[in-house]
Amino acid sequence: MTDSVTTFNIDAPRWEQNTFIGRLKHFFNITDPRTLLVSEHELDSAKALVESCRAGTVPPGTSEEQLFYAKKLYDSAFHPDSGEKMNLIGRMSFQVPGGMAITGGMLQFYRTVPAVVFWQWVNQSFNACVNYTNRNAASPITVKQIGVAYFTATTTALATAVGLNLYTKRAPTLVARWVPFAAVAAANCVNIPLMRQQELINGVTVTDENDNVLGTSRRSAIKGITQVVISRIAIAAPGMIVLPIIMERLEKYPFIKKIHVLHAPLQTILVGGFLVFMVPIGCALFPQRSKIAVSHLEPDLRDSIVAKHGDKVSYAYFNKGL
Known part of the structure; x- marks a missing residue:
């Protein structure tokens, strides 16, 4: 050694x-x-x-x-906070196989309301599992809060998907193919903040550059959660926006029309190709250890830091989460 x-x-x-x-x-x-x-x-x-x-x-x-x-x-x-083994479905390493199967289903079965409802429900159940598994152990969330977040996100996704699905009945096929992405994006804007609501209510711990605790900040929580929402939408965007264009072009060829039964497996494989790259790219968009200028913190916390450290501390650091 x-x-x-x-x-x-x-x-x-x-x-x-x-x-x-x-x-x-x-x-x-x-x-x-x-x-x-x-x-x-x-x-x-x-x-x-x-x-x-x-x-x-x-x-x-x-x-x-x-x-x-x-x-x-x-x-x-x-889990990085508790050290407990995470359930397999909730691990970030399951995002590619899990996401490709569900996204493939959403992109293929978008024409009927029952299919839209089923696949959006499956997707939000999967997201709830991922969000709960990767929750911040320092900001515990109750079973009731988890239930509210799950119900609200699922309702938002279904309302967006079904509403747009009905609205786009007479629109070009490509527009209808983009409806699942709109539903996923809308649900992410609701699900993640609700699942991490304790951070928004109580703030997250912020430290100086050397990990010395400075206090708790709700503004930092807002910044971190906003970055996570953007990352999750970015992960889904290429596959759910570009792939419908590809399928729209492919389905014009006679030999593709003849193998309609293989359309779902084909889309699933192609989505997997996007996710292999987009999961790490989306996670890497923002630093895990995020920072915020002390001048942008809440007045009372800012004053406390200045009183204790003067102008020696310019930035506060915090874990944005995944």
């Missing part, structure tokens, strides 16, 4: 997080769908190795590459 492994900081990002490319590499790593195939035993072993490294007792013969891989598995399967 080398000295570098002995002093290895397992929680330090492998790539620079102040650049988009660095964040992109990081999220390609932890959203890798292949981690879903790793056994429970291997995941538990990875967690044990990560915890050993944090305690400064790395097993002899362990290489840095083994530590990096253990951290990759740990980040993909265990």
Whole structure:
């Protein structure tokens, strides 16, 4: 075991997080769908190795590459706050296989109201599971609040999808194909803020550059949640906007018309191709450790920071969440 492994900081990002490319590499790593195939035993072993490294007792013969891989598995399967193993469906690494199946269904079965209702309900149930699994453990949410968020987001998605579906009956086919995206975007604007309402009510913890706690800020919570909403919509946008254009063109060819039964699997595979790239890209749009100028914080918190630190602290930092 080398000295570098002995002093290895397992929680330090492998790539620079102040650049988009660095964040992109990081999220390609932890959203890798292949981690879903790793056994429970291997995941538990990875967690044990990560915890050993944090305690400064790395097993002899362990290489840095083994530590990096253990951290990759740990980040993909265990909650960053509680350390508890997350359910498989709620993991970010499940976003590609789960998202491609559901989005493929929404894009293929958009013509009838019952199909629209079913697929929007499935999508919002999936989103609720992801949001709950990746919730901020420092801002607990009650079962009632989870239920309200789920019901409201599902209702919003259904109202948008069914309303636009009926409204676009006489519109060009391509316009109707874009209805599922409008519903998904609208639901994200409702679901995420409601699921993280405790952060909006009580604020999130903000620190200085050296992780010294400065207080709690609702304005920081608003900024973080807004960034997450934008990221989620960005993840869905290319597949749900560009793919309908592709399918519209393909369906004009006679041989494509003859294999109508294969349209749904084809769209699902194509959506998967988009999501493989868009999940990490969407997550990487904004730094995980976000910052806000002290001058933009609530007056009482700003005054408290200035009184204690003078002009030495220009920015406050916080975890925006996923």
